Amino acid sequence: MNLPNKLTVLRVIMIPFFIFFLMYKEGEDAGFRVAALTIFIIAALTDTLDGIIARKYNLITNFGKFMDPLADKLLVCSALICLIQLKRIDAIIVTVIISREFIISGFRLVASDSGIVIAAGIWGKIKTVSQMLCICLLIMDIDTLSNFTNIMIYVMLALTIISLIDYIVKNYKVLSKGGM
Template sequence: MNLPNKLTVLRALMVPVFVFFILYPAEQEMLFRLIALFLFCTASFTDYLDGHIARKRNLVTNFGKFMDPLADKLLVCSALICMIPLSRLPAWYVIILISREFIISGFRLIAVEQNVVIAASYFGKLKTVSQMVMIILLILQLSALHFVNLLFIYLSLILTIVSLIDYLYKNRKVLQEGGF
């Protein structure tokens, strides 16, 4: 297993540890929150790092193509779901963000059947970055950053919807040829 794939697996393995530290009710809440923040930031950085190394060293594999987006979705969706019981995000909001991920994943499966590879779009990458920043801000939960938190919550929602529309529009032939 090459280094980028090891980083991807590490990211996936960090998810349950992150969930434990973000949700576990401890007397040391601030310490656990900081550990969760460290884990989330480290896992998010491996998302950038594994792709960078894979492209730079020509280490792109089928395992990486499959597992990298899956590990990303596990990390971000788990963090979003954790924000519901912590009262930092409403359930309807999280459902919209996760629904987009399911729709795009299903769309990519249809594309694969037609031998079409759908690369990540500019809006999709912006959406991911905005969600990761939002999650970091929500983990920190600093009242001084309340306006910035709200800004990233709305920005993430808008980019989620825009990136979905962008993916579907740019690849509408895949849907048409798939019988839709």
């Protein structure tokens, strides 16, 4: 297993630890929240790092193509679901975000059955950055940043919807050849 794939697996392994620290004492323990935030940031950075290494050293594998986006979805969805429980984000917003991920995964699955690999577009990458930033703000839960955090939630939601529309528009013809 190459280094990028090890980083992807590490990201998945970090998720239960992240959840434990985030949810400890209902998210009220500042020290545990900082630990959760640290784990989340490290996990998010491994996503960037594994992609850079894989492309630079031509270490792109089928395992990485499958697991890297799955690891990202697991990390983001786990965080958002926990943040619902902690009453920091509305379940409807999280449902829209998770639904987008299922729709895109379905499109990619249909495309892969036809031997087509659909790379992430710029809107998807911007969406991911906004999600990571917003989740960090929600984990920190700083009163003086609450207005900014609320704005970021809606920016994240808008980018989620924009990236979904962009993805469908750009890939519909490719996917219609795959039997859709």
